[in-house]
Amino acid sequence: MTNLSVNINKVATLRNARGENVPDVERVAVDCETFGAQGITVHPRPDERHIKHEDVFALRPLIKTEFNIEGYPSPEFMDLVLKVKPEQVTLVPDAPDALTSNAGWNVTEHKEFLTEIIDRLREAGIRSSVFVDPDVAMIKAAAKTGADRVELYTKPYADMYPSDPEKAVAPYVEASKAAHNCGLGVNAGHDLNLANLRYFHEKVPYLNEVSIGHAIIADALYLGLKETIKQYKECLS
Template identity: 60%
Template sequence: MTKLSVNINKIATLRNARGGNMPNVLEAAKRIESFGANGITVHPRPDERHITYQDVRDLAPSLTTEFNIEGNPNQKFIDLVLNNKPTQVTLVPDAVDAITSNAGWDTIKHQDYLRKIVDIFKAEGIRTSIFVDPDLEMIKGAKQTGVDRIELYTEAFAQNYQINPTEAIQPYVDCANLAQSLTLGINAGHDLSLENISYFKTCIPFLDEVSIGHALISEALYLGLETVVKRYLKALK
């Protein structure tokens, strides 16, 4: 079964819009775990506009499932990860002012830099993943960094799924097959939803993990958080 890691950034966004502690990020994460999710993902940004660094410190000792921290590995981020020892760290090349992640790493241009960062985290026993576009050369470059996994950036798939699902999925199938042949684990995330997750999983049966936040929290407004988490888990079996 592909693991479901729920990104709780949007819960923090809602809290921050009003101030205070409602909804409570830690309580929401615990509820999500109790509903069967296999992990919790957070993506703290330098301006802390949703998940804060304190949220990470509160979550780390409290979670009972896998904890995945995403972000651009500046020194502050590196220190945060090393001090809180998540199960996995996912390296994402997002700009400081990016609304959301919008591109994968150029793993050839930045290969030496990424290798140094990967070495830092792996030395501490933290599984590493690199966010990449569905490009075969980027997969090959990722392998050379020593990373454990790649995370396929799935926005293009989600945008084209309703138009032509076969064409939309093909680059991801090709990249996943290459990654598997290179003994890289395969994660995926960005704009995956209840509408398209079953098809994605069916086409890439050896998918290790999906990280889903925006769509899942949005769907939960209509269906309830427990119902939505369980529907994703069913689709990923």
């Protein structure tokens, strides 16, 4: 079974555009769970342009499934997650001003840094996931940091899928097998949507979780949130 974690950053972006509380981020998170999502993902950035630190604290007692917090492990981020203690922290290499995550870690280069961070998360009882490209060498290096999972960066798959789905998915099949052989769980995310998710799920083995935000919120404008989550879960059934 592959779980669906809904990233609600875009809901916060819309709310922040007016400076009030519409839409209500906390209510949307609870509704996503009610409609069948098996997790909620947030990515609080230093400039708080979407999810704010206060949102993270407010969401913690409300989320009954899995709370996944993504971010670059700066001192401020680590202070936040160690206080909130989500079920999972996904470590991304984003610069503070990055528009969105656009590459995985060079784990070999940052192995010592990541190992120290992951040790701290483990001591706090938090599962760790390292954001990586579908690169077997980086996955093997991630296993050596003590990480629990990797999250495969799927934008290259999404970009190639319309023209050559078989070629697009091939590196992810090998990456997932390599992760499994190293004892790592496998997550995936970035630009997965209703057009490409079912094929990805059918082809990639050992897939524990997908994290999807932008596409789900965009589809919900037309389909409604309940129907959107239903359709995404059908892709994972």
